[in-house]
Amino acid sequence: MTSRTARQSYGVKSAPYGFLLPAGILFTLFFALPIGYALWLSLHKVEVKGLGLGKNARSEAWAGLANYADALTDSELLNGALRILGYGAIVVPVMLGLALLFALLLDADRVRWTPFTRLAIFLPYAIPGVVAALLWGFLYLPDVSPFFFVLDKLGLPQPDLLDGGPLYGAMSNIAIWGGTGFNMIVIYTSLRAIPAEVHEAAKLDGCSQLQIALRIKIPMVAPSLVLTAFFSIIATLQVFNEPTTLKPLTNALSTTWSPLMQVYQDAxxxxxxxxxxxxxxxxxxxxxxxxxxxxxxxxxxxxxxEAR
Structure with a gap:
């Protein structure tokens, strides 16, 4: 093998690594290094000498697992985790249920104006989370909300949506309103990928639209349901925008209502x-x-x- 042929062979073999190099650099700089730095910080603490006023009065010291022990025994963090579990118990099933329902309705044969309806359902997802929380926050305020104005004119009771139990429903509504459209698009795309022959065979067997949906469509889009549930669980555990944005509007929300809010307060x-x-x-x-x-x-x- 000549040197020229060897160089060409080496270039062909190394080409995939060259294409992967930019992604690897970005992954290292913006994902791996921040995670490593966070781990390093979590194992240290500030050591104060004397009154802490001198030039070298404050220094980093090894803390081991002391920060983790303090966090795991922090009652406020545990209470925040319980609040998030209650919040997630509302958001995840309701949001996925609505997304599946809308996807099935859009995939039905008799539905008209499907592109417009699909866009209308998806559009709230395009609104930034902070903007959506502000929008709904003001709709929850009795003094400025048109809903409370209508209730007042009708002589109906006006519930306080930003206090007590209704607060969970109010915040869950924001997440459901914004996330249902994205999950619906994912499920609807899977529904459109089902071969038309399957639908035709089910109709020839005398299946109704409801039977087709329950026995054929839903089982065949199960992977999409798992995917959307996976992303929904992650987003629920990391909720931050909604309680932080609504905090100035009510005293029922503490600065450590969710675990991520406590991280923000500490940092x-x-x-x-x-x-x-x-x-x-x-x-x-x-x-x-x-x-x-x-x-x-x-x-x-x-x-x-599948084994069955």
Missing amino acids: FVKGDIYSAAATAVIIAVVTLVLSFGFLRAANSRNRQE
Whole structure:
């Protein structure tokens, strides 16, 4: 083999790595390094000498797992986790149920104006989360909301949507309103990929539209349902925009209502980036474990159904 042929062979073999190099650099700079830095911060703390006023009075010191122990024993963090579980118990099933219902309706034969309806359902997802939270927040305020004006004119009671139990429903409504369209598009795309021959065979067998939906369409789009549930669980565990934006409108929301809000308070209000990093790592690990467990359970159920 000549040297020229060897260089050409080497160039062909190394070409895939050249294409992967930009993605690898971006992954390292904006994903791997921040994670590594957060892990490093979580294992350190600030050590104060004397009154803490001198030039070298504050220094970083090794803390080990002390920050993790403090975070795991913090009652406010645990209460925030429980609040998120209650919030997720409302958001995830309702949002996925509506997304599946809308996708099935749009895929029905008798539906008209499908492109317009699909766009109208998806459009709330295009609105930034902060803008959506502000919009709904003012609609929840009795003094400026047109809904409360109508209720007042009709002599009907005006519930306080930003306090107590209704607060969970009010925040869940924001997430459901904004996320249903995205999940609907994912499920609807899977429905459109079902071969037309399957529909025709079901109709020849005398199946109604409801039977086709329950026995054919939903089982065939199960992977899309698992995918949308996976993303919904992650988004629920990381909720931040809705409670943070609604916080100035009500006293029922604390500054640590959700775990991510506590991370923000520790890092940017208290200035304790080390505790914030430990809490962020815990949230990431819990999110990973729950997501992985959900995927394992879903895959196990699919294998059992295929075995039957």
